[in-house]
Amino acid sequence: MKTLLVSSALAMLATLFTPAHASEHNGAAMAATCAGCHGTHGKLRNQEFVPLAGMPEAEFIRAMRDYKSGKRQSTLMGNLAQGFSDRDVQAMARYFARVK
Amino acid sequence: MLNRRDFIKAGAALACAAALPARAADTAAHVVIIGGGVGGATAAKYLKLANPKLRVTVIEANRVYVRGYGSSEVVTGHATMADLNVSYDALHQRYGIHFIFDTVVGFDPDKRQVRTAGRQTIAYDKLIVSPGISLQYSAIPGYSAALAETRAPSGWIPGTQTALLAQQLKAMRQGGTFVLIAPPKPYRCPPGPYERAALVTEWMRKHNPTGKLVILDPKDDFVTDASMQLGWHRLYGYNIPADFMKGMPADVKNSGKPAPIEWVRARDGGTVSKIDPKSLTVTFAGGSIKADVLNVIPPMKAGKLAFDMGLVDASGWCPIERRTFASSLHPDVFVIGDASIADVMPKSGYSANNQAKITAFAVANLLAGRAPDEPKWKNVCYALAGSDYGLFVADVFRLKDNKIVQISGHRYMSLDATPTQIRLGAAYQQAWLKTFTEDCFA
Amino acid sequence: MKTWLSVCALTLGIVSLAQANPAAHPAARTPTQAELRNALAAMPNGDALRGKRLGQQLMCASCHGETGVAISRNWSSLAGQTAAYTYKSLQDYQQRGRFENQRARLMQVAVTGMSQQDMADVAVYYASLKPAPSSAPRLSSAAHARAEQLARHGDPARLITACASCHGAAGQGNKLTPALAGQTVEAFMRTMHDYRAGHRITDANQGMRQFAQRMTLAEINDLAIYYARMGKP
Numbered sequence: 001m002k003t004l005l006v007s008s009a010l011a012m013l014a015t016l017f018t019p020a021h022a023s024e025h026n027g028a029a030m031a032a033t034c035a036g037c038h039g040t041h042g043k044l045r046n047q048e049f050v051p052l053a054g055m056p057e058a059e060f061i062r063a064m065r066d067y068k069s070g071k072r073q074s075t076l077m078g079n080l081a082q083g084f085s086d087r088d089v090q091a092m093a094r095y096f097a098r099v100k
Numbered sequence: 101m102l103n104r105r106d107f108i109k110a111g112a113a114l115a116c117a118a119a120l121p122a123r124a125a126d127t128a129a130h131v132v133i134i135g136g137g138v139g140g141a142t143a144a145k146y147l148k149l150a151n152p153k154l155r156v157t158v159i160e161a162n163r164v165y166v167r168g169y170g171s172s173e174v175v176t177g178h179a180t181m182a183d184l185n186v187s188y189d190a191l192h193q194r195y196g197i198h199f200i201f202d203t204v205v206g207f208d209p210d211k212r213q214v215r216t217a218g219r220q221t222i223a224y225d226k227l228i229v230s231p232g233i234s235l236q237y238s239a240i241p242g243y244s245a246a247l248a249e250t251r252a253p254s255g256w257i258p259g260t261q262t263a264l265l266a267q268q269l270k271a272m273r274q275g276g277t278f279v280l281i282a283p284p285k286p287y288r289c290p291p292g293p294y295e296r297a298a299l300v301t302e303w304m305r306k307h308n309p310t311g312k313l314v315i316l317d318p319k320d321d322f323v324t325d326a327s328m329q330l331g332w333h334r335l336y337g338y339n340i341p342a343d344f345m346k347g348m349p350a351d352v353k354n355s356g357k358p359a360p361i362e363w364v365r366a367r368d369g370g371t372v373s374k375i376d377p378k379s380l381t382v383t384f385a386g387g388s389i390k391a392d393v394l395n396v397i398p399p400m401k402a403g404k405l406a407f408d409m410g411l412v413d414a415s416g417w418c419p420i421e422r423r424t425f426a427s428s429l430h431p432d433v434f435v436i437g438d439a440s441i442a443d444v445m446p447k448s449g450y451s452a453n454n455q456a457k458i459t460a461f462a463v464a465n466l467l468a469g470r471a472p473d474e475p476k477w478k479n480v481c482y483a484l485a486g487s488d489y490g491l492f493v494a495d496v497f498r499l500k501d502n503k504i505v506q507i508s509g510h511r512y513m514s515l516d517a518t519p520t521q522i523r524l525g526a527a528y529q530q531a532w533l534k535t536f537t538e539d540c541f542a
Numbered sequence: 543m544k545t546w547l548s549v550c551a552l553t554l555g556i557v558s559l560a561q562a563n564p565a566a567h568p569a570a571r572t573p574t575q576a577e578l579r580n581a582l583a584a585m586p587n588g589d590a591l592r593g594k595r596l597g598q599q600l601m602c603a604s605c606h607g608e609t610g611v612a613i614s615r616n617w618s619s620l621a622g623q624t625a626a627y628t629y630k631s632l633q634d635y636q637q638r639g640r641f642e643n644q645r646a647r648l649m650q651v652a653v654t655g656m657s658q659q660d661m662a663d664v665a666v667y668y669a670s671l672k673p674a675p676s677s678a679p680r681l682s683s684a685a686h687a688r689a690e691q692l693a694r695h696g697d698p699a700r701l702i703t704a705c706a707s708c709h710g711a712a713g714q715g716n717k718l719t720p721a722l723a724g725q726t727v728e729a730f731m732r733t734m735h736d737y738r739a740g741h742r743i744t745d746a747n748q749g750m751r752q753f754a755q756r757m758t759l760a761e762i763n764d765l766a767i768y769y770a771r772m773g774k775p
Contacts, residue, residue, distance in 0.1 A: 034478070035539045047531055075525050082509045
C-alpha cells in the first residue's frame with residue numbers, strides 16, 4: 001500500500017514536468033528555478049513565502065508585472081522580475097496555474 | 101593515494117570484472133550522480149520528477165549531509181551543529197533514488213563506469229558530478245590543514261572546524277581581536293565571509309563589547325558590498341570608505357572613531373602574505389596583526405574528486421558546455437555546482453540547485469532523444485548584517501554566445517530600503533533555510 | 543486511518559524538516575474578555591490619512607493591497623474591516639499572542655516598532671475603505687441556501703451559533719468581531735482551518751474553535767464563498 005502511494009504520488013508530481021509541458025516555452029523548467037523559496041512545484045505547507053501552486057494565471061502575471069515596474073514593493077522580487085520577459089512570465093503562470 | 105592517471109586506470113582495470121550493465125533491454129537509462137550535496141541531491145530529485153522511470157543512483161561518502169548554508173549561525177550560537185544535519189531518507193523513500201554510501205576510487209569514461217572503495221563497479225548512461233570545493237590550506241604560507249583543525253579553523257566546509265571556531269569565539273579574551281582572512285575570487289558563498297564577520301561582531305557587542313573584528317581581504321569589493329557596509333555602519337558604527345559613499349542615504353555619516361569591525365581591502369594592503377602558526381600573527385601588505393581568534397577562509401578550487409576524475413582545467417575548476425553543464429573534457433559527464441566554470445553565476449547553494457535542475461531536465465531530454473531547452477537560471481543568496489538585518493543578492497541568468505550572463509538589473513538590497521524591507525529580509529532568510537533544504541532534499 | 547497516517551508521514555518528509563506545531567508557540571495565548579475590553583478602551587483615535595501613508599511605508603500594501611483588497615492569496619483583505627479588529631490583530635502580532643502559522647512571523651516583523659497610534663491609524667484607514675466582493679464562482683442554489691441557513695440561523699442541534707449573531711447580518715462585523723463580507727475565500731478558509739486545528743487561539747471564549755470543529759469542511763468552504771461574494775449584485 002505504502003509503495004503504491006509513493007509511486008502514484010511521484011507519478012502525479014512527475015506529470016507536471018513531462019515534455020508536453022516543457023515544450024511550452026520552457027515554463028516548467030523556468031518555474032523550477034523559483035522552487036528554492038516557493039517550494040517544489042510551487043507547493044508550500046506552512047511557510048512565509050507565497051505558494052505558487054494553483055495560483056490563477058492573471059494573479060501571477062499581475063504580481064510579476066507590478067514587481068517589475070516597482071508598483072508593488074518587495075524585498076527581492078523586484079530584482080528577479082527584471083530577468084523575465086512577458087513571454088517567460090506567461091509560461092510560468094500557465095505552469096503554476098495547472099499544479100493542483 | 102592514487103594519482104589521476106591511476107585513478108582513471110583503476111576504473112578501466114576493473115571494467116572487465118562483473119560490471120552491472122548500464123541498461124538491460126527492457127529497463128530505463130541509469131543516471132549516476134557523484135556527490136550528495138545541494139547540487140547532487142537536487143539533480144537526483146529533479147531527474148525523478150522529469151522522468152520517474154529513470155534509474156537514479158547517488159554515490160556519496162557521508163550518510164548525513166551537513167549543510168554549509170547558514171552554518172555561520174553555529175559560530176555565534178544561533179544554531180547548533182545538529183541543526184545543520186540533513187537526512188537523505190526522503191529522497192530515497194519518496195522518489196526511489198538509490199544511495200550508495202561510498203567513495204569513488206576509479207573512473208572509466210570510455211566504458212562509462214565508476215568504481216567505489218567498497219569494490220562496486222557502477223555503470224552509467226549519464227554521469228552527473230557535483231564535487232564541491234577543496235580548500236587550498238597551504239596556499240597561505242604558515243597555514244595548513246593541521247592548523248585549521250587546531251588553532252586557526254576555517255569552517256568553510258562545515259564540520260569540526262565550525263564547532264571549534266564557535267568555542268574559540270566564546271573563549272576569546274575580553275578586548276581580543278578576531279581576524280578573518282577573506283578568500284580571493286572565485287570562492288564558495290560570495291557574501292558568506294562578510295555575513296560571518298557581521299554575526300561575529302554582533303555577538304561580540306553583547307558578550308565581548310571591547311572585542312574587535314578585522315577582515316583582511318585580497319579583493320577591493322565583495323558581493324552585497326555597499327548594502328552590507330551600510331548594515332555594518334548602522335549596527336556597529338563601521339566607517340564606510342569614501343568610494344562606497346555614493347548612493348548612501350543622506351543621514352549616513354562616518355564617526356571616524358575606531359569601530360568594532362574593520363575591512364582592510366587589497367588597495368589598503370589587505371592581502372595576507374603569511375601566518376605565524378605559533379603566535380597567530382598575520383603578516384599582510386599593510387602591516388601585521390596578532391589574532392586572538394584566527395579564521396582563515398583559504399583560496400579554493402574544485403573538489404578533489406574533480407581533479408581525480410580529470411574534469412578540471414589549468415584554472416583548477418571544471419570547464420563545461422554551459423547549456424547543459426556537460427563536461428568539456430569527458431563525454432556523458434556533467435559537472436554542476438561550485439566546481440563548474442559558470443561565468444558570472446556565483447558559487448552558491450542556490451546556483452547549484454538551479455544548475456542541478458536545468459541539467460536534470462537536459463539529461464532527461466537527451467536520454468529521450470530530445471534537444472535540451474533554452475536555459476534560464478536564478479541565484480538568490482540571503483545574507484545577514486545582523487540577526488534582524490537581512491540582505492541579499494538576486495540574479496537571473498541566461499546563455500549568450502555560450503557564456504552565462506546576468507540579465508536582471510539590480511542585484512542587492514537597495515540602499516534606500518525601508519526598515520521593514522530590511523527586517524523582512526532577515527525573516528525570509530530564516531524561512532529560506534527551510535524551504536531551500538526541502539526543495540533539495542525532500 | 544492507517545493510509546492517511548502514511549500519507550501524512552510522506553508529506554511531512556524528513557523529521558528534521560517537520561514544522562513545529564505553531565500552536566505550541568510559547569507566547570501564543572487566548573485573551574480574557576477583560577483584556578479585550580481594556581485593549582479596546584485604550585485604542586487611540588485613528589487618523590486615516592496618516593494610516594494610508596504608514597500602509598505604504600510599512601509594506602502593508604504589498605500584500606493587503608493599496609485599497610485593502612488583498613493582492614496575495616497568502617493574506618487577508620482589510621478593506622471595510624472593523625478598526626477595532628485590525629487594531630487588536632496588530633497588537634496581538636506585536637505582543638506575540640497570535641502565532642497561528644508561519645506567516646505570523648512576517649506580521650511580527652512588519653509591526654515591529656509600530657506605536658499604538660500607528661496601529662490605530664492603519665486600522666482606521668482600512669476601515670474607511672469599501673470591501674470588494676470576490677468574483678469567486680457562485681455557489682449552487684442548494685449550497686447557497688445551506689450556507690445562508692448556517693450564517694443566519696446556525697445549527698442548534700450541533701450548538702453552532704449563527705455567524706450573523708456576532709458578525710452581523712451583512713457580515714459587517716462589530717468592533718472586535720471581524721467583518722466577513724468581501725473577505726477572500728483563501729483567508730476565510732485558512733482562518734477556519736487554523737481555528738479548527740487549534741493553531742489559532744485568539745478567540746476569547748473559544749467559540750470560534752468550537753464552531754469550526756463542529757462544521758464540516760464542505761460547510762466551511764461554502765461559507766467562505768458565501769461571505770466572499772456578499773454584496774455582489
